[in-house]
Each structure stands twice: as C-alpha cells, then as structure tokens.
Amino acid sequence: MQTRNPLLDEFAKLTTGAMGLAQAAGEEAKSAMRAQTDRMVAELDLVRRDEFDVLKAEIAALRAELAALKTPSAAGRKKPETGRSTGAVPPEDAAG
Template sequence: MQSENRFFDDFAKMMNGLAGTVAGAGREAEAQMREKAKGLFGGMDFVSREEFDAVKAMAAAARDEADALKARIDAIEARLNGAATPAEGA
C-alpha cells in the first residue's frame, strides 16, 4: 500500500514539474512573440495614440474656426448685398 502512495507522490511531483516547465515555455514563447512584433512594427511609421489624439483635436479646432469664419463672411456678404440693393435702385 505504501509503495502505491509513493508511486502517486512521485507521479504528482513529476506532473507539477512538467506543469511548471510548460508554463515557463509559454511565457518564453510569449516574450519572443512580443519581441518579433516590436521588431516588425517598430520599423513602420505608426503614430502613437497621443500624437493621433493631438492631431485630431487640432483638426476639430481648425474646423470650428473655419465654420466661424464662414459665418462671418456670410454675415458681411449679407450686409453688403443689403446695402448695395437700394443704391442700385436709386
């Protein structure tokens, strides 16, 4: 009976060691994949999220400014057209 317990104890220790080895190999494979991805994408011209958000905010501000300027131009044209109409009729 005691020999059976020893067998199972040894088997359990072996399985624990194998599980640790497999987990370590998985971590190593993940680290290698990360390094390969960094090497692959590192050479490309990607922008960071911060740069993208900054340009996006600047574009929105420029669009708002362009809308405001268009509204001012439309108001000036309306005043000029309103002032020019009576002068043409006189």
C-alpha cells in the first residue's frame, strides 16, 4: 500500500532538481578549468610531445652522422712515430 504525501513528492522533485543543477555546475566548472589550463599552456609556449619526439630523432641522427664523420678522419690521420733517432748505431751494425 502506497500513500501519496504531497510534501514528500515536493521534496523528491526539489532533490532531483538540485542534483541536476549540481551536475550542470560540475560540468561548467570542468569546462572552465579546462579552458583556463589551455590558456596557461598556450602562454607558457610548451612543446607538444610529437614535436619533441621529432626533434629528438633528428638530434640522434645528427649525432650518428657526426660520429661517422669523426671516425674516418681519425683513422686517416696516423699517429706520429714515437721512436726518436738517437744517433746510436744499432747493435747489428756495431759488430760488423
């Protein structure tokens, strides 16, 4: 058996309306925060992740190219010989 109480019906309607209003206010607050965050990020002039990854790959390729350029030039140059001429006669020539 169900009774109809106008006071409870009005309270239920009021509660339902308040919940809808709270949800709408929550969504509005989220939208405002998102807009504010987007504005702050734009002012900071931050780099996007995809742009950062592209630059990182380019730098890695340039470093590899630089290392490849350094390697042949180092191999092409011979180290100066460290043996010095003392003017002494080698032992084989001294006996003969």
